[in-house]
Amino acid sequence: xxxxxxxxxxxxxxxxxxxxxxxxxxxxxxxxxxxxxxxxxxxxxxxxxxxxxxxxxxxxxxxxxxxxxxxxxxxxxxxxxxxxxxxxxxxxxxxxxxxxxxxxxxxxxxxxxxxxxxxxxxxxxxxxxxxxxxxxxxxxxxxxxxxxxxxxxxxxxxxxxxxxxxxxxxxxxxxxxxxxxxxxxxxxxxxxxxxxxxxxxxxxxxxxxxxxxxxxxxxxxxxxxxxxxxxxxxxxxxxxxxxxxxxxxxxxxxxxxxxxxxxxxxxxxxxxxxxxxxxxxxxxxxxxxxxxxxxxxxxxxxxxxxxxxxxxxxxxxxx
Amino acid sequence: xxxxxxxxxxxxxxxxxxxxxxxxxxxxxxxxxxxxxxxxxxxxxxxxxxxxxxxxxxxxxxxxxxxxxxxxxxxxxxxxxxxxxxxxxxxxxxxxxxxxxxxxxxxxxxxxxxxxxxxxxxxxxxxxxxxxxxxxxxxxxxxxxxxxxxxxxxxxxxxxxxxxxxxxxxxxxxxxxxxxxxxxxxxxxxxxxxxxxxxxxxxxxxxxxxxxxxxxxxxxxxxxxxxxxxxxxxxxxxxxxxxxxxxxxxxxxxxxxxxxxxxxxxxxxxxxxxxxxxxxxxxxxxxxxxxxxxxxxxxxxxxxxxxxxxxxxxxxxxxxxxxxxxxxxxxxx
Ligand SMILES: Nc1ncnc2c1ncn2[C@@H]1O[C@H](COP(=O)(O)OP(=O)(O)OP(=O)(O)O)[C@@H](O)[C@H]1O
Ligand code: SF4
Ligand SMILES: [Mg+2]
Numbered sequence: 001x002x003x004x005x006x007x008x009x010x011x012x013x014x015x016x017x018x019x020x021x022x023x024x025x026x027x028x029x030x031x032x033x034x035x036x037x038x039x040x041x042x043x044x045x046x047x048x049x050x051x052x053x054x055x056x057x058x059x060x061x062x063x064x065x066x067x068x069x070x071x072x073x074x075x076x077x078x079x080x081x082x083x084x085x086x087x088x089x090x091x092x093x094x095x096x097x098x099x100x101x102x103x104x105x106x107x108x109x110x111x112x113x114x115x116x117x118x119x120x121x122x123x124x125x126x127x128x129x130x131x132x133x134x135x136x137x138x139x140x141x142x143x144x145x146x147x148x149x150x151x152x153x154x155x156x157x158x159x160x161x162x163x164x165x166x167x168x169x170x171x172x173x174x175x176x177x178x179x180x181x182x183x184x185x186x187x188x189x190x191x192x193x194x195x196x197x198x199x200x201x202x203x204x205x206x207x208x209x210x211x212x213x214x215x216x217x218x219x220x221x222x223x224x225x226x227x228x229x230x231x232x233x234x235x236x237x238x239x240x241x242x243x244x245x246x247x248x249x250x251x252x253x254x255x256x257x258x259x260x261x262x263x264x265x266x267x268x269x270x271x272x273x274x275x276x277x278x279x280x281x282x283x284x285x286x287x288x289x290x291x292x293x294x295x296x297x298x299x300x301x302x303x304x305x306x307x308x309x310x311x312x313x314x315x316x317x318x319x
Numbered sequence: 320x321x322x323x324x325x326x327x328x329x330x331x332x333x334x335x336x337x338x339x340x341x342x343x344x345x346x347x348x349x350x351x352x353x354x355x356x357x358x359x360x361x362x363x364x365x366x367x368x369x370x371x372x373x374x375x376x377x378x379x380x381x382x383x384x385x386x387x388x389x390x391x392x393x394x395x396x397x398x399x400x401x402x403x404x405x406x407x408x409x410x411x412x413x414x415x416x417x418x419x420x421x422x423x424x425x426x427x428x429x430x431x432x433x434x435x436x437x438x439x440x441x442x443x444x445x446x447x448x449x450x451x452x453x454x455x456x457x458x459x460x461x462x463x464x465x466x467x468x469x470x471x472x473x474x475x476x477x478x479x480x481x482x483x484x485x486x487x488x489x490x491x492x493x494x495x496x497x498x499x500x501x502x503x504x505x506x507x508x509x510x511x512x513x514x515x516x517x518x519x520x521x522x523x524x525x526x527x528x529x530x531x532x533x534x535x536x537x538x539x540x541x542x543x544x545x546x547x548x549x550x551x552x553x554x555x556x557x558x559x560x561x562x563x564x565x566x567x568x569x570x571x572x573x574x575x576x577x578x579x580x581x582x583x584x585x586x587x588x589x590x591x592x593x594x595x596x597x598x599x600x601x602x603x604x605x606x607x608x609x610x611x612x613x614x615x616x617x618x619x620x621x622x623x624x625x626x627x628x629x630x631x632x633x634x635x636x637x638x639x640x641x642x643x644x645x646x647x648x649x650x651x652x
Contacts, residue, residue: 043556075559087550091649092572102558137648153558 015212015219016056017161022187022194024208024225026201026240030261032217033197034083037163039063040195041080042070057161076106079154080163084170085147089138095122095149096134102157121152125182144175148182155186162186163195168203180207201244205229210297213237216262216272219291223298233300235277271303279304324641331637338629339391343384346622352376356616357400387622396627397619401612406623410608414627415498416486417593417604423520424528424593425586432532433578436539440547441566451536458533463592467526467599474522481518484601488515523600527592531585538581542574549573576647583639587632 017023025033038044040055042062055062057078062070079102082088090098099121100114109117115134122130125148138146147167154162164183168176184207187194196207204211204225211228213221213236221234232238239257259276262268271277274284283303291301354370355362371377375386390397396406435455439448475483486500487493493512496503501520504513546552547570555569556562594606601607605628612620644650 041557043553071559071561073559074557080557082550082554084550088554090551090555090569090573092576092647093569101555101560105559139649150554153554 015222017193017195018210019160019193020187020191021210022184022196022208024204024211025195025197025214026199026204026211027214028199028261031214033199033214034165035217036214037080037165037195037197040163041074041078042067043074072106075102075154075159076157077159078161078163079157079159080165081147081150081154081167083166085143085150085167086170088150089146091138093137094134095136095138095141099134099149099153099156102153106157118152118156121156122149124186125149125152125155126178127152143171144179147171147175147179151179151182151186155190155192158190159192161193161195163197165197166199167196169198169200183207201240213240218272218301219299220273220301221299222291227296227298233294233298233305234273234302235279235304236273271301320644323644327637327640331633334633335630336388338633339388339626340384342622342626342629343387344380345625346618347380353616353618391626396623399612399617399620401615401617401620406620410605410624410627412495412498413603413605413608416602417590417597417606418631419486419499419501420520420523420527420596420602420604421586421589421593423524424589425531425582427524427528428532428535428585429582432535433539433575435532436536436578437543437566437571437574439536439540440543441562443544448540452540455533455536458529459537461529463526463530463595464599466529467523467596470522470526471599481522483522486516486519486603487512488519491515523596523602526599527589527596530592531582531589534585535578535582539574539578542577543570546570546574572646576643579639579643579646583635586635586639590628590632 015023025036027033035044040057040062042065057073062073065073089095096115096118099118100109100111103109103114103117104111107114119130119134122133127133127145127148133141133149138149141149147170151167162183167183168179171179180203183194183196186192194207196203198204208225210224211222212219213228213234215236221228221232221237223233228237229241232241236257243257257276262272262275270285270287271280271289274280277284281303287303289301289303289306291299292305293299294305352367352371354367354374354376358366358370375383378386387397394407396410398404399406399409402409435451439451442448471483474480482488491512493500493503493509493516494507496506500516501513504510504516543566547566551573552565552569555565560569593604594610596602597604597606598610605624609621609624609628611617612624
């Protein structure tokens, strides 16, 4: 912890989302994915770390935007759905009243018109009995239904960007697949870009066009989805991909990266991954690597690629 | 909701019966023969015996109880030994005075307490928050009689701003209709008297309302802080709602659920405090009525007076339970 009591969980966010695409953000639990997404919304809980760096949205820097401007953006241009569908809806207001709020604030729609649109949205996310649901309370709905309501609520103003923070982790497997399917459909039918936060590489392979890998609050690698799976560069990414169980080979033991994610605030000099990295050398401990482009869309934060660009360390380790 | 209310009201019957029994037995447990006490040391044995018979005190306790209960069902609270008139006829003006004072006190406590708690939570760790918490800490530990006497000494005697005692100005007494003077004066269109009544209510209202105000402020603050950390508040903010609505709509309705219980409890306790406050401020309420009855050993009045206060307490709790169910849709009816 630093002297003024602030912990810098997310050190610098350095990636972009293109309009209409699905960007995956992956990393182990505690690496700062939720804090990153909340900081885009300007909703990082105040005692938490400050966000350093810029968050550009349509050329506008959200880090320095006024609270008033952020209110106009939230729910209207950027919307968010959360990890916990069971607790993300207000228990004492009806589904309907919670759904129409964003339309009333941002579009200034009259109640009747907003309600009609809300019913349409509930139908769009595949909920039956949409009209009756409007009058029901969250506790009357299952987890999967609540997450659909959350999606309808987030999409109601047709935002340019939808941030989905592990939208399926709290749900059971069949519901997970349905929700992902729904989000994919919505992405294809509207021009809403999705920032899909997950620690499930299967979800990434299924949904995303591009992937950002985070470690200890920093982006360590960024590439399109095919490149990430076929030629990952950062030792952490390599570890992540090796830890995915291969369905074709049932005998294979699950590989997991030894060690733990550093605690927020315990950030030291050098590469944060060094204590767990099999390739670490002197420079890794003393100097912090920068996110460098490897040509094309791939970028990586690792000293291994300082000189010889484009070396595939998977090839190097297997021998 | 409706059937829930009916069921809760139905539950009242055994509670009220039990309560009546306890009050009845309590009065009987006081040592000494009431007839002797009423007639004094010099009374003849005959006179005592006659009065004992008259009061029905020679009967076994259960006969007396059934008799008393039978009377209650017909709205008969018994006869005052001192005034020789039915208690049910004379109790209302006192009860109304207490109700008016308690309502004003709890209103002050709720309006100020809830808002102070909300703003404290909203601006947690600000100077306002610290100030409210300090005042609340002083408030809960302030004895009512001390606060009442301080008010009288400074506000009434030294600065001569507000009257010390009573409900109205004796030079222009209020013509009672309902005995709730705030309502009576308005019904009569006597605005000058209304102002007088308000002036008389302020000091005892504050004396009585301070402790509940402090408790409600602290409870609201902690409840709000907890609610404001919850996921659905994050959702509300993510919609782009103004902080004011996040606080006063989304947070408050949830935060009020535990606060309402506290308000109900405090309103009940207020009745106890009211009796103390009434003595200090010469307030002709039910406390004064019972106190005088104790002085003159007017047993039927003590018994029925306590019973009326206890019933009021039970009714407040019923009201709170129903309110609770109206706010929280998760409560099963
Ligand atoms: N102000 C703070 N003080 C202490 N710890 C904090 C603070 N803010 C965030 N953290 C911690 O930083 C870590 C990173 O937070 P974050 O929730 O973003 O991780 P995540 O990648 O979303 O993890 P998960 O996959 O479990 O959701 C978490 O362990 C969180 O508890
Ligand atoms: S910089 Fe060094 S320690 Fe960090 S990932 Fe690369 S090789 Fe490993
Ligand atoms: Mg998270």
